Each structure stands twice: as structure tokens, then as C-alpha cells.
Amino acid sequence: MTDLLQISGLDVDFPTRRGTVHAARGVSLTVQPGEVVGLVGESGAGKSTIGNAIIDLLEAPGRVSAGSILFEGEELRGRSEAEMRRVRGDRIGMIFQDPQTSLNPLMTIGAQLVETIEKTSDLRGSRAEERAIELLEQVGITEAKARLRAYPHQFSGGMRQRVVIALALAGDPDLIIADEPTTALDVSIQAQILDLIKRLCRERDLGVIIVTHDIGVIANIADRVAVMYRGEVVETGDVAQILGAPKHEYTKSLIAAVPRADRKLERFSSVDYIEGGNKPFERIDIQTHWLGASRDNRGTGKAIEVENLDLSFVLQKAVLKRNRKMLQAVDNVSFTVTEGQTFGLVGESGSGKSTVARLIAGLYRPDAGTIRVLGQDVSTRPNSAAAREARRALQMIFQDPYSSLNARMRVMDIVAEPIRFYRLTENEAETRRIVGDLLNHVGLGAQAALRYPHEFSGGQRQRISIARALASRPRILICDEPTSALDVSVQATILNLLKDLQQELGLTMLFISHDLPVVRQMCDQIAVMRHGQLCEVADAETLFKTPRHEYSRHLLELMPSMELLGEA
Amino acid sequence: MQQDRPMTRWERFKDNDIVWSFLHSPGAIVAATITLIAILACVFAPLIAPFDPFDPAQISLWDGKLPPAWIDGGQPQYLLGTDNQGRDMLSTILYGGRLSILVGLAAVCLGMVLGVTLGVISGYVGGVTDAVIMRIADVQLTIPGILLAILINGIGRAALPLELREEFAIYVVIIAIGLTDWPQFARVTRGATMVEANKEYVQAARIIGLPGWMIMLRHILPNTLRPVLVIATIGLALAIIAEATLSFLGQGIPPTTPSLGTLIRVGNEYLFSGLWWITFFPAIALVVLVFAVNLLGDWMRDALNPKLR
Numbered sequence: 001m002t003d004l005l006q007i008s009g010l011d012v013d014f015p016t017r018r019g020t021v022h023a024a025r026g027v028s029l030t031v032q033p034g035e036v037v038g039l040v041g042e043s044g045a046g047k048s049t050i051g052n053a054i055i056d057l058l059e060a061p062g063r064v065s066a067g068s069i070l071f072e073g074e075e076l077r078g079r080s081e082a083e084m085r086r087v088r089g090d091r092i093g094m095i096f097q098d099p100q101t102s103l104n105p106l107m108t109i110g111a112q113l114v115e116t117i118e119k120t121s122d123l124r125g126s127r128a129e130e131r132a133i134e135l136l137e138q139v140g141i142t143e144a145k146a147r148l149r150a151y152p153h154q155f156s157g158g159m160r161q162r163v164v165i166a167l168a169l170a171g172d173p174d175l176i177i178a179d180e181p182t183t184a185l186d187v188s189i190q191a192q193i194l195d196l197i198k199r200l201c202r203e204r205d206l207g208v209i210i211v212t213h214d215i216g217v218i219a220n221i222a223d224r225v226a227v228m229y230r231g232e233v234v235e236t237g238d239v240a241q242i243l244g245a246p247k248h249e250y251t252k253s254l255i256a257a258v259p260r261a262d263r264k265l266e267r268f269s270s271v272d273y274i275e276g277g278n279k280p281f282e283r284i285d286i287q288t289h290w291l292g293a294s295r296d297n298r299g300t301g302k303a304i305e306v307e308n309l310d311l312s313f314v315l316q317k318a319v320l321k322r323n324r325k326m327l328q329a330v331d332n333v334s335f336t337v338t339e340g341q342t343f344g345l346v347g348e349s350g351s352g353k354s355t356v357a358r359l360i361a362g363l364y365r366p367d368a369g370t371i372r373v374l375g376q377d378v379s380t381r382p383n384s385a386a387a388r389e390a391r392r393a394l395q396m397i398f399q400d401p402y403s404s405l406n407a408r409m410r411v412m413d414i415v416a417e418p419i420r421f422y423r424l425t426e427n428e429a430e431t432r433r434i435v436g437d438l439l440n441h442v443g444l445g446a447q448a449a450l451r452y453p454h455e456f457s458g459g460q461r462q463r464i465s466i467a468r469a470l471a472s473r474p475r476i477l478i479c480d481e482p483t484s485a486l487d488v489s490v491q492a493t494i495l496n497l498l499k500d501l502q503q504e505l506g507l508t509m510l511f512i513s514h515d516l517p518v519v520r521q522m523c524d525q526i527a528v529m530r531h532g533q534l535c536e537v538a539d540a541e542t543l544f545k546t547p548r549h550e551y552s553r554h555l556l557e558l559m560p561s562m563e564l565l566g567e568a
Numbered sequence: 569m570q571q572d573r574p575m576t577r578w579e580r581f582k583d584n585d586i587v588w589s590f591l592h593s594p595g596a597i598v599a600a601t602i603t604l605i606a607i608l609a610c611v612f613a614p615l616i617a618p619f620d621p622f623d624p625a626q627i628s629l630w631d632g633k634l635p636p637a638w639i640d641g642g643q644p645q646y647l648l649g650t651d652n653q654g655r656d657m658l659s660t661i662l663y664g665g666r667l668s669i670l671v672g673l674a675a676v677c678l679g680m681v682l683g684v685t686l687g688v689i690s691g692y693v694g695g696v697t698d699a700v701i702m703r704i705a706d707v708q709l710t711i712p713g714i715l716l717a718i719l720i721n722g723i724g725r726a727a728l729p730l731e732l733r734e735e736f737a738i739y740v741v742i743i744a745i746g747l748t749d750w751p752q753f754a755r756v757t758r759g760a761t762m763v764e765a766n767k768e769y770v771q772a773a774r775i776i777g778l779p780g781w782m783i784m785l786r787h788i789l790p791n792t793l794r795p796v797l798v799i800a801t802i803g804l805a806l807a808i809i810a811e812a813t814l815s816f817l818g819q820g821i822p823p824t825t826p827s828l829g830t831l832i833r834v835g836n837e838y839l840f841s842g843l844w845w846i847t848f849f850p851a852i853a854l855v856v857l858v859f860a861v862n863l864l865g866d867w868m869r870d871a872l873n874p875k876l877r
Contacts (some may be wrong), residue, residue, distance in 0.1 A: 017588060388777060391777060399768070403768045404767075405769055406769045406787050417773070418777075421776065421782075422777075
């Protein structure tokens with residue numbers, strides 16, 4: 001029996017002005033009908049490149065330079081564009097990451113489906129429409145007939161992704177390539193979409209290649225896994241074997257870096273396979289060093305107190321109040337963060353968790369309620385000297401490492417900005433020395449000061465952000481999804497760094513994340529948010545073992561199962 | 569690729585994508601070369617030009633209205649002929665171009681400083697300030713630029729005492745064109761500012777506690793300059809044309825110290841007497857200069873726009 005898809009010795013090159021980048025080297029992979037093959041790797045590993053190379057949709061100037069792609073025994077390389085277009089619609093379906101952009105916003109769902117059906121089959125007119133309804137029903141969209149007339153914006157993210165899957169199925173393909181199909185979706189929807197893909201694969205005897213960075217997705221859906229690292233497949237095997245007993249060093253450190261949902265670890269071990277060159281964390285003598293100075297009245301008091309916080313955003317402006325459309329982003333939220341602890345704020349997108357963080361940081365002003373930082377009210381008169389003084393004790397680390405640093409400033413000036421502004425040092429020489437110390441401390445080395453942000457990777461940039469936050473000598477650190485834009489191994493090193501720093505400097509942390517396993521690793525106390533309201537506040541271990549609120553239980557159930565993962 | 573040591577300024581310059589794109593775009597190189605030659609020739613006019621058109625000792629009315637050197641009756645020392653007063657055309661064009669470029673640059677700088685300042689404030693502060701500034705800009709944009717420039721120019725001249733008018737005419741023209749220019753800069757800067765202001769590095773600066781003016785100056789302004797640079801280049805071409813138009817209409821630079829526009833106007837009076845060269849060569853010089861600057865601006869817009877790459 002021939003394989004559905006057989007890739008052997010595939011090389012993909014991207015010639016650039018700085019020399020050729022080998023995005024894939026000697027990649028071999030097979031897919032059988034009725035099988036889900038996971039292609040897993042971190043950013044830049046070349047996993048999406050493989051998917052695009054199969055259907056000849058490589059971004060310019062990429063090209064396949066060697067190897068063969070046999071689809072049902074036929075070579076796909078070297079086909080003309082017209083032939084490939086037939087293959088793409090009819091026999092290989094694609095599901096892309098962002099359902100927002102893979103549907104045409106100006107066409108109804110029905111029109112898009114019918115167009116694809118007519119292009120790939122003999123069905124015309126009302127017959128094609130019937131088929132469209134059938135497809136929508138298959139992907140779990142209720143009242144399919146009525147929804148044919150709907151536009152994409154009338155659908156939620158998960159529903160849109162279902163439509164995209166229906167489109168991929170329209171040509172009745174034998175193979176589906178899904179490129180990060182659930183990355184843009186919330187966890188609760190992610191699980192449904194993965195179930196759907198798996199069900200379709202079994203029912204229709206489809207081959208599915210699922211490209212993802214997420215080990216959790218792999219654990220849930222894949223039968224076999226190929227692990228990619230820097231353009232090469234380093235290990236292929238059964239999902240249980242890869243996750244439970246990885247052989248290759250890279251796979252081992254990748255699996256070890258996955259935050260465990262089932263128990264709390266002290267720190268992530270052996271995760272420095274990718275970002276090599278990060279020095280081990282060096283402790284500094286906090287009593288004598290600049291970083292430890294002016295750190296009086298430390299205790300186990302209350303770092304942040306939030307009482308009955310309200311904030312609504314105007315969605316639609318109007319002169320009359322009753323005509324305005326408002327969104328209650330934060331609704332009567334109260335909690336207290338004890339000094340020296342890490343307090344987690346968890347919720348899905350749109351739950352208002354980041355808004356709460358920005359309210360505390362003073363980026364927004366609340367409509368009602370009070371915020372106290374280290375006992376000082378900062379919300380009633382936010383511009384008073386006392387409030388400003390209290391806010392200096394509070395710094396924030398942001399989600400996107402690419403937009404959180406000013407690209408036009410040297411790292412030196414970025415980190416030194418708060419030191420210079422508040423004149424925290426005697427002279428410029430001392431400032432430079434301290435910036436060097438800080439950069440050393442976060443594992444970048446003092447040399448980094450002379451470079452510009454674009455010369456660093458995402459994880460390294462996040463380290464610069466941390467150094468900048470520390471430069472104000474804060475006592476409270478707000479981390480707003482600090483690792484969700486990072487690869488899993490980089491995430492592990494950053495989380496380790498944050499843990500070390502907290503211990504050493506006695507920082508209070510407000511840790512905002514949608515990722516429950518990460519929160520479990522980091523936090524002492526956890527608050528669960530939904531629709532701007534606080535559902536439950538509990539000790540971390542209590543919450544994970546005996547959640548009280550219904551929504552907390554729901555979220556916990558949706559966590560990717562870690563059963564397959566061995567004892568890392 | 570990361571190197572072990574940080575790059576020097578020169579290496580970083582060579583590594584720059586924009587520089588690379590420039591070296592790989594023939595049109596841009598040609599345009600830049602022409603612009604550069606034109607600017608150098610005009611700046612060094614006193615050294616290059618065969619005559620000084622402002623020195624009465626070098627002008628002789630007997631040599632007036634001579635055709636270019638290659639036409640019957642032309643004289644070899646007057647390559648492009650002479651005008652009605654016997655001034656060498658080539659020299660007058662070089663001196664005239666000098667004035668045109670000077671006025672253009674100064675006017676663009678004025679418009680840019682004004683527009684960028686108001687644009688950043690408008691985009692960052694928002695609210696009523698934003699509304700007021702942008703409505704003024706909108707109102708101004710409903711009036712054709714050249715009309716407004718004539719208006720401001722007229723008011724400026726009328727405000728000056730008679731004996732100072734000629735002397736200060738050039739400054740009045742610069743202010744008139746600069747004031748007409750600013751809404752473009754303000755709009756673009758405001759848009760870019762609003763994008764930047766939402767980025768996390770600005771939020772980080774706010775959390776550090778930096779005052780608004782410092783955030784605008786140190787963080788937002790340097791990140792909004794790319795589109796401003798494009799507008800400034802295209803604006804330079806437009807400003808040169810605006811000056812030429814004003815001067816052609818007799819509203820700009822007086823004929824005693826002629827700019828390209830003044831030359832074209834003076835020559836225009838002799839066009840029907842067959843003395844075509846008095847208006848033709850300054851016009852060609854103007855077209856080539858504006859075209860080159862425009863090409864440069866066009867390339868810059870493509871190269872600096874990440875979406876088009």
C-alpha cells in the first residue's frame with residue numbers, strides 16, 4: 001500500500017541578501033489515511049514551511065531545492081500552477097491559524113462555500129447549496145441553512161474556524177494541513193475544534209497534518225509526532241513515545257519546559273537547549289548592592305488592595321448618555337495582594353484581567369472603586385505627589401516583546417531611563433555600571449547595553465524589559481502575560497528568572513495569564529475572572545485541587561491532558 | 569545573525585535595509601544623483617557660474633537678448649544665451665535655482681516643525697486639543713494651497729513698510745508656503761502618534777512616571793519620523809513649485825534677485841518676440857529639479873513602508 005503522503009529528503013531554501021537560509025533540511029515524513037500527524041517545533045523551526053511546501057505555497061523567495069513530495073504515489077514537485085491549484089482545492093485542504101483573515105469579510109458564508117464547492121465538483125446552484133448546508137452541519141454548526149446568509153463578522157472566533165474547516169472539506173480532500181488551527185482561539189473553543197478535526201479524520205479516513213508549537217495540542221490530537229528543530233526533523237515516533245520517553249536531547253528539553261498542570265515544580269530543569277549562552281542566575285548581595293538599597297519597611301503587609309473596582313469602555317460614542325454603547329470591562333472587582341507573594345489573575349480573552357492590571361498601574365482611571373498600593377490610595381487623586389511616589393514602587397512587564405521596547409533607543413538608554421529620570425545614582429559612571437549589573441543579572445551580559453532591541457530574540461527582549469522594570473527598584477512587579485508570545489523553552493527560562501528575582505528581591509508579583517499550567521507554576525494565590533467579574537479567589541493548590549466556582553471547574557477541565565508526559 | 573561585538577555606526581548604516589533598497593533601485597539612484605548635482609550646482613553657484621548676474625559691472629545691455637551659443641548670433645561665452653538685460657542665462661538659472669531650493673527647504677522645514685509638533689500633541693493628548701487642532705487643519709485643507717499662500721503672502725507684504733518689502737520678500741514667501749504646508753505633516757504625524765501611543769513601550773514609559781512631553785519627545789517623535797520624511801521630500805518638490813508659482817504671478821521674489829519662477833515670468837513676456845530661451849531653460853531646470861525630488865520621494869515612500877516590502 002502506498003502512503004497517502006510521503007515526503008523524503010526535502011530541502012527548502014530562502015535566498016536572502018544575507019545568504020541562503022535553509023528553512024528545512026532533509027525532512028522526511030509520511031502520513032497514512034485516517035491518521036493525525038503532529039509537526040511540532042518552536043518558532044523558526046521550519047514547521048509551517050513544510051506545510052506550505054507540500055501545497056506549493058511557499059512565500060517568495062522560498063523554494064524547494066531537493067527531495068520529493070509523493071502524494072498518493074504522484075510527485076507534486078515541479079507541477080504547474082494550474083495543476084497545483086486543482087490539487088489544493090480538490091485533494092488537499094488547508095486550515096490556517098487566523099479565522100479572521102482566512103474568510104472574505106465581504107462575502108456571506110454560503111457564497112464562499114458554494115464558490116469552493118462549484119470549483120471543486122460538478123454540483124451547481126441549489127445542489128451546491130445543499131452540499132454547503134451538509135458541510136456546515138458536519139462541522140457542528142446548528143441552523144446551517146439560516147447561517148448561509150450570514151457574514152463572517154456575525155460569527156464568533158470558534159464558529160469561524162468551523163467554517164474554515166468546512167471550506168477545507170468542500171473539495172472532499174484526502175489530506176488536510178492545519179497550520180496552528182487553534183492558536184488564535186480561547187482554550188474552551190480550542191478543545192472543541194481539536195475534537196472536530198479528530199472526528200473528521202476518523203470518519204472520513206482523512207490524513208491530517210497538524211502544525212503547532214503547542215505540546216498540549218499534540219498530546220490531545222496526534223497519533224504520530226515529528227519534532228522539528230532548526231529545519232530538521234530530530235525525532236519521529238508514536239505520540240506516547242515522544243511525549244513519554246523522548247530520545248533526542250532537544251525533545252527532552254522541550255518536554256521538560258512544558259508547564260505542568262498536574263503539580264507544582266520548584267523550577268524548570270534543563271531548558272537551555274535553544275537560548276544557549278544565557279548565564280546561570282548569579283545571586284547578588286542584596287544588602288550591599290544598589291538594587292537592594294532604599295528597601296525599607298518591608299513586611300508581610302498588603303501590597304495591592306483593590307476595592308469595588310469598576311470601569312467601562314465606550315464602544316459607540318453618542319452625545320446622549322442613553323445612546324452610548326458601553327462595555328463593562330471591570331465589574332466590582334475586589335482583592336488584596338499580600339506583600340512578597342505572587343498573585344495570579346486568570347481568565348480567557350476579554351475577561352478584563354489585563355484591564356485590571358492597567359488600572360492598578362495607572363494607565364486607566366477607574367470609574368469607581370479604590371486602589372491602594374502599599375497602603376497609599378492611588379486612585380482618588382492619581383496625580384498627587386504621594387500617589388506618584390507610591391506608583392514608583394510598581395513596574396510592569398508586557399506581553400509583546402517586540403513592541404515593549406523603543407526600537408530607536410539603545411538598550412543602555414532603555415534600561416537607564418528610570419535611573420536617570422529619578423536620579424537614582426550619583427553620576428553617569430555609576431548608572432552605566434548598574435545597567436551593566438542589571439543586564440548581567442537577567443542573563444544577557446553587560447555588552448548588550450550597546451546594542452539596539454532589534455538585535456535580540458523575543459526571549460532576550462523580555463529580559464531587557466525585566467531589567468528596565470528592575471531599574472526603578474520596584475517592590476511590586478505586574479507581569480501581563482509575560483511569556484505568552486514566547487516559545488515554550490524560552491518561556492521556561494523567563495519563568496525561572498522571574499522566580500529567582502522574586503525570591504531574591506522579595507518582590508510582590510501580580511501575574512496575569514490565560515495559561516493555567518503556567519499560573520500553577522508561578523502563583524501562591526489565584527483569582528479567576530470572567531466577563532469583568534471575579535469568580536473565585538483561592539490559594540493556588542486549593543484552586544487546582546478543589547475549585548469552588550463552576551467556571552473555575554470548567555477551565556480546569558479544559559486544560560490539555562498531561563497524562564502522556566513522563567516524569568521530566 | 570548576532571556578532572560578538574556591537575556594530576559600529578558605519579556598519580549599522582551599511583546593514584540598513586533602506587540603504588540596501590536604495591543601492592538596488594536604479595530610479596532612486598538617478599533621482600538622488602540629479603537632485604544632488606542640482607543642489608550642489610546651485611549652492612556653489614558663485615564658484616561655478618561664469619558670470620555674477622547681480623554685479624552691474626558684468627552686465628552690458630548691448631549683450632541683451634542673445635540666443636544660445638549654438639544658434640546663429642549666439643556668443644560662445646553665453647552658453648544658454650542672455651536675457652533682456654544682458655545677463656547670462658546659465659548663471660541666472662544657477663543663482664535662481666539656489667534661491668528656489670533655499671526657499672523650498674526653509675518652507676518645508678517650517679511646515680514640518682509646525683505640523684509635526686501639532687500632530688504629536690494632537691495624537692498623544694487627544695480630546696478637545698486634538699479636535700481643535702485637526703479641525704483647523706481640515707478647514708485649511710479646504711482652501712487650495714496656492715490661494716492661501718497668496719493670501720498670507722499678500723498680508724505679509726502689506727504689513728511690511730515699503731522700503732523693506734524687497735529685502736524681506738523671501739522671508740514672507742517662506743512663511744507663506746510653510747504655513748500652507750503644515751496640515752499634511754500634522755495629519756500624518758497624528759496618525760503615526762496614535763499608533764505608537766498604544767504600543768507597550770509608551771505604556772512602560774508612562775508607568776516609569778515620565779511626564780507627557782518627555783514621552784512625546786524621546787519615545788514617540790523618533791518613531792514617527794519615517795512617514796514624515798516621505799512627506800517632507802514630496803513637500804520639498806511642492807514647495808519649490810509653490811514658490812515658482814508665486815513668483816510667476818509676481819507675488820514672490822522680486823526680479824532684482826530672481827528665482828526660477830521670476831525668470832520664467834520675465835521670459836514669458838518675451839516669448840512671443842521669439843526669445844524662447846529666456847523662459848525655456850529656467851522652466852526645464854525647474855521641471856528636472858522637481859521631477860528628481862519627486863522620484864526620490866516616491867522611492868522613499870515605498871522603501872519606508874513595511875507593508876509594501
